[in-house]
Amino acid sequence: MITENFETVIIETDLLILGGGMAACGAAFEAAHWAKQHNKKVTVVDKASMERSGAVAMGLSAINLYIGLKDGKNTIEDYVNYVKTDLMGIARDDLVANIARHVDSSVHLFEKWGLPIWKDEEGNYVNEGRWQIMIHGESYKNIVSEAAKNALKELGENGEYYERIFITEPIMDGDRCVGAAGFSVRENKFYIFKANAVLDVMGGAVHVFRPRSVGEGLGRSWYPPFNSGASAYFTLKAGAEMTCQEVRFVPIRFKDSYGPVGAWFLLFKAKATNAKGENYMETRASELENWAPYGTAKPTPTNLRNYLMFKELEEGNGPIYMRTDEAIKELMADIKDEKQAKRKMKELESEAWEDFLDMTVSQALNWASHNISPEETPSEISACEPYFISSHSGASGAWVSGPKDLSPSDDYHWGYDNMTTKKGLFAAGDASGASSHKFSSGSFTEGRIAAKAALAFIVDNENTASIDEEKIKELKEKILQPLAIFEEHKDYSNDEDVNPNFIKPKMFMFRLQKIMDEYAGGATVNFKTSKALMEKGLEFLEFMKEDAEKLAAKDLNELMRCWENIHRMWQAESHIRTMLFRDETRWPGYYFRTDYPKMKEEWKAFANCKWSPDTGEWEMIKREIKELT
Amino acid sequence: MPSFVINEKCDGCKAQDKTACQYICPNDLMVLDKEKNKAYNQAVDMCWECYSCVKICPTQAIEVRGYADFMPLGAVVQPLRSTDSIMWSVKFRNKKIKRFKFPIRTTPEGTIDPDAGMETGTDNLKSPLLRTEPESIGTELYKK
Ligand SMILES: Cc1cc2nc3c(=O)[nH]c(=O)nc-3n(C[C@H](O)[C@H](O)[C@H](O)COP(=O)(O)OP(=O)(O)OC[C@H]3O[C@@H](n4cnc5c(N)ncnc54)[C@H](O)[C@@H]3O)c2cc1C
Ligand code: SF4
Numbered sequence: 001m002i003t004e005n006f007e008t009v010i011i012e013t014d015l016l017i018l019g020g021g022m023a024a025c026g027a028a029f030e031a032a033h034w035a036k037q038h039n040k041k042v043t044v045v046d047k048a049s050m051e052r053s054g055a056v057a058m059g060l061s062a063i064n065l066y067i068g069l070k071d072g073k074n075t076i077e078d079y080v081n082y083v084k085t086d087l088m089g090i091a092r093d094d095l096v097a098n099i100a101r102h103v104d105s106s107v108h109l110f111e112k113w114g115l116p117i118w119k120d121e122e123g124n125y126v127n128e129g130r131w132q133i134m135i136h137g138e139s140y141k142n143i144v145s146e147a148a149k150n151a152l153k154e155l156g157e158n159g160e161y162y163e164r165i166f167i168t169e170p171i172m173d174g175d176r177c178v179g180a181a182g183f184s185v186r187e188n189k190f191y192i193f194k195a196n197a198v199l200d201v202m203g204g205a206v207h208v209f210r211p212r213s214v215g216e217g218l219g220r221s222w223y224p225p226f227n228s229g230a231s232a233y234f235t236l237k238a239g240a241e242m243t244c245q246e247v248r249f250v251p252i253r254f255k256d257s258y259g260p261v262g263a264w265f266l267l268f269k270a271k272a273t274n275a276k277g278e279n280y281m282e283t284r285a286s287e288l289e290n291w292a293p294y295g296t297a298k299p300t301p302t303n304l305r306n307y308l309m310f311k312e313l314e315e316g317n318g319p320i321y322m323r324t325d326e327a328i329k330e331l332m333a334d335i336k337d338e339k340q341a342k343r344k345m346k347e348l349e350s351e352a353w354e355d356f357l358d359m360t361v362s363q364a365l366n367w368a369s370h371n372i373s374p375e376e377t378p379s380e381i382s383a384c385e386p387y388f389i390s391s392h393s394g395a396s397g398a399w400v401s402g403p404k405d406l407s408p409s410d411d412y413h414w415g416y417d418n419m420t421t422k423k424g425l426f427a428a429g430d431a432s433g434a435s436s437h438k439f440s441s442g443s444f445t446e447g448r449i450a451a452k453a454a455l456a457f458i459v460d461n462e463n464t465a466s467i468d469e470e471k472i473k474e475l476k477e478k479i480l481q482p483l484a485i486f487e488e489h490k491d492y493s494n495d496e497d498v499n500p501n502f503i504k505p506k507m508f509m510f511r512l513q514k515i516m517d518e519y520a521g522g523a524t525v526n527f528k529t530s531k532a533l534m535e536k537g538l539e540f541l542e543f544m545k546e547d548a549e550k551l552a553a554k555d556l557n558e559l560m561r562c563w564e565n566i567h568r569m570w571q572a573e574s575h576i577r578t579m580l581f582r583d584e585t586r587w588p589g590y591y592f593r594t595d596y597p598k599m600k601e602e603w604k605a606f607a608n609c610k611w612s613p614d615t616g617e618w619e620m621i622k623r624e625i626k627e628l629t
Numbered sequence: 630m631p632s633f634v635i636n637e638k639c640d641g642c643k644a645q646d647k648t649a650c651q652y653i654c655p656n657d658l659m660v661l662d663k664e665k666n667k668a669y670n671q672a673v674d675m676c677w678e679c680y681s682c683v684k685i686c687p688t689q690a691i692e693v694r695g696y697a698d699f700m701p702l703g704a705v706v707q708p709l710r711s712t713d714s715i716m717w718s719v720k721f722r723n724k725k726i727k728r729f730k731f732p733i734r735t736t737p738e739g740t741i742d743p744d745a746g747m748e749t750g751t752d753n754l755k756s757p758l759l760r761t762e763p764e765s766i767g768t769e770l771y772k773k
C-alpha cells in the first residue's frame with residue numbers, strides 16, 4: 001500500500017496561509033503583527049520556495065498600482081472608474097477602493113525594505129503611466145519574501161513556514177473551512193493542516209488553454225507555468241461562490257517570448273501598427289462606438305485594444321508591429337547636441353533592455369537571437385493564449401466580502417473583509433474575483449487586508465471542529481491515488497507512458513488544452529466560441545473528469561503534475577459554464593460569442609457560480625452591480 | 630533545452646542535502662543525478678526561462694539556450710548577480726555584445742525590519758487601519 005509509505009504529518013495552527021506569492025507575503029507580514037497581539041499562530045505553506053515563487057519569480061520592472069495619495073496625484077474614485085471601465089462595467093467598487101486606499105502604504109514599505117524605485121530629479125517616483133511606477137525590480141520577490149519571513153520570526157514558535165508542500169484539497173466542517181490537505185514534493189509525507197481560518201492565495205491559472213508554442217516553448221507562457229488553478233479549485237471544492245469565472249485575460253505581448261509591452265506603450269510612447277504601417281487604434285476607432293460607453297472612454301479598455309488588432313489580423317493585415325524604432329526616433333528628435341544624444345541613446349537602450357531583463361529575460365534572448373536592436377528594427381507583437389489572473393486585467397476568482405465602511409449593501413458585505421461565502425475561508429490576489437488591476441502591489445495589499453480580517457474572525461470564532469481519522473485516511477488515499485495506480489499497472493505495458501489502464505498528467509493536460517482551445521475560444525480559433533461549441537466542450541470534459549480517476553504518477557513530481565491538472569480542469573469547467581451563462585459578448589478581445597455578438601444591457605451584472613459539495617451540482621447566479629458613489 | 634547545466638562546471642553543490650538550483654526552481658524542475666553528481670532540468674518544456682537557477686548557481690554552471698522552436702541559435706544572455714546589483718551580458722547571434730548593470734537592492738540582505746521604523750496607529754483588530762498605517766500611507770486613510 002502506497003499510503004503506508006507516507007508519513008502523515010498533522011499541523012495545527014490558527015491562520016493558515018496557502019501560497020507564498022505577493023498576496024501571501026503581504027498576509028504573513030500583516031498577520032504577524034496582529035497574531036502577536038492576540039497570541040495566535042500563523043502558518044505559511046508554499047509549493048515552491050518563497051524567495052522566487054509565483055508570478056514575480058523573475059522580478060518585475062514596474063509596480064503597476066500606485067495611487068500617490070499623499071501627493072494628491074489621483075483619487076480613489078479615479079481609480080475605481082478606471083478599473084471598472086477597463087472591465088466593461090464589471091467590477092466590485094468596494095473591493096477595488098479598499099485595495100486602492102491601502103496600496104501606497106505597501107509601496108512605501110517596499111521602498112524602505114530595499115526595493116530600488118526610479119526617481120526623477122526632484123526625488124519623486126518616475127511614472128510609467130498614470131498608475132504605474134518604474135522599479136529596478138530584479139529582486140522584488142526576494143525582498144518582499146524576506147520581509148514576510150522576518151515578520152513570521154517575530155512570532156517565534158508561533159510563526160511557521162513550510163516550502164515545497166503542494167496543497168490539494170480544502171477540509172470542511174459543514175459550512176466552515178477548517179484546514180487543508182497536501183503533500184511534500186520532496187519526501188514521502190502527507191500533510192494535514194488544521195486551522196481556525198484559511199487564506200487561499202495560490203495565484204491564477206495557466207495551461208488551461210493550449211499555448212501558442214507547443215515544443216520546448218510550451219513553458220514560455222506569459223503567465224508562469226507554476227500557477228495552475230489551485231486557488232480556484234480550492235474555493236470551488238469548498239463550495240464557495242465564485243465570480244467572473246468567464247473573465248479570462250488575453251495579453252498582447254511581444255511575439256513568442258511574451259515580453260512586456262507596458263513600458264513601450266506608456267513610457268516610450270510607441271505605437272502598434274499593421275504591416276502597412278497603419279495605426280489600427282486610429283483607423284478602426286469607429287468600431288469602439290459599438291462598445292460604448294466603455295469603448296469610447298479613455299484609455300481604451302485592454303480587451304478592446306486586443307479586438308481591434310484581431311480585426312486587422314482577420315483581414316490579413318499582419319504582422320502587427322510595435323514600432324520601437326519610431327518611438328526611439330521620436331524621443332531623440334529634440335536633442336541636437338551630439339554628446340547629449342549619445343548619452344540619451346545609451347539611457348534609452350538600457351531602459352529598454354532592463355524592462356525585459358527584469359521580468360522576461362526570454363524576450364532579451366529572443367531579440368539577441370534575432371539580432372534585433374529596438375532602435376533600428378520594429379518587433380512583432382501578438383496575442384497570448386488565455387489565462388486566469390484576476391490581479392491583472394482578468395477578473396476570475398472567489399466572491400468575497402467587502403469592507404463594512406465601503407460596501408454599498410449587505411450583499412457585498414457579510415462580516416469579514418475578503419471572506420468567501422464559506423466561513424473562515426478567505427481569498428486575495430489572483431484568488432479573489434471582480435477586483436482587477438491590483439497587480440503585485442495590490443495583491444500584496446489585499447493579502448494584508450484579508451489576513452487582518454482573518455485574525456479578527458479567529459478571535460471571534462473559536463474552532464471546535466475536529467478532523468476525524470476516517471476523513472484523514474480518505475483524503476490521503478485520494479491524494480496519493482495516482483501513485484497507487486501507477487504501481488498497480490506499470491508492468492503491464494512496455495512503455496511507462498502508454499498503458500490502457502491509466503493516463504499520465506502530461507497527456508491529460510494536452511487533452512484539456514485541446515478541448516479548451518478548440519471549443520472554448522482559444523488562440524487557434526481566434527478566441528471565438530458559441531453555445532454549441534461550449535456544450536460539446538463540456539461533454540468532452542465529462543470524459544476527462546472520469547479519466548481523472550485514472551491519472552498515474554511515477555514519482556512525487558508527477559503526483560504534483562496530476563493534481564495541477566485536476567485543478568486546471570475545474571478552472572476550465574467553471575469557465576465554460578460561466579461563458580455559457582452570460583449569453584452576450586462583453587469583452588470581444590478576450591472571447592467572442594459568435595451566437596451573441598453584442599453586449600446586452602441586462603448583462604451589466606456579475607455572472608457567479610457555485611459547485612455544491614453535497615450534490616455535485618453547479619448553480620449559476622446573476623448578481624447586481626452596485627456603485628460606490 | 631531552455632535551462633541546461635554545463636557538466637564540467639557543476640559540482641553537485643558539493644553534496645549538500647539540497648542543491649541551490651533544486652532549492653530555488655519555482656517549478657521544481659532542477660534535480661541532481663546522484664550517480665553523476667550533476668544537476669539537470671527534468672522537463673525543459675515546462676521551464677519558464679525565469680533564470681532563478683542561473684542566478685543562484687554558485688559555480689555559474691547553468692545557462693539558457695533559447696527555446697529552439699522559435700529562437701535561432703547563437704545568442705546568450707547571462708547574468709552575474711551580487712548582493713546589490715546584477716550584471717547582464719547579452720551576446721547576439723551576430724556576435725555583437727551588450728552589457729548592462731542594474732541595482733537590485735538598497736539594503737543589505739537579511740536586514741529587513743518589517744515595520745521599517747513605523748508605528749501602527751491602532752490596536753483595534755476591527756479597525757480598517759493596517760500595520761504601519763496611517764504613517765506608511767503618508768496621509769489619512771480614505772473614508773467614503
Ligand atoms: C508576466 C507577468 C508580468 C507582470 N508584470 C507586472 C508588473 O510589471 N507590475 C505589477 O505590479 N504586477 C505585474 N504582474 C502581476 C503580479 O505578478 C501579480 O498580480 C501577483 O503576483 C499576484 O499575486 P498572488 O499572490 O495572487 O500570486 P503569485 O504571486 O503568483 O503567488 C502564487 C503563490 O501560490 C503558490 N502556489 C500555487 N499553487 C500552489 C499549491 N497548489 N500549493 C501551494 N502553493 C501554491 C505559488 O508557489 C506562489 O507562491 C505581472 C504578472 C505576470 C504573470
Ligand atoms: S546549483 Fe549549480 S553547482 Fe549546484 S547542483 Fe545546480 S548546477 Fe550544479
Ligand code: SF4
Nearest residue numbers: 654676677679680682
Ligand atoms: S529557468 Fe526557472 S523554471 Fe527554468 S529550470 Fe531554471 S529556475 Fe526552473
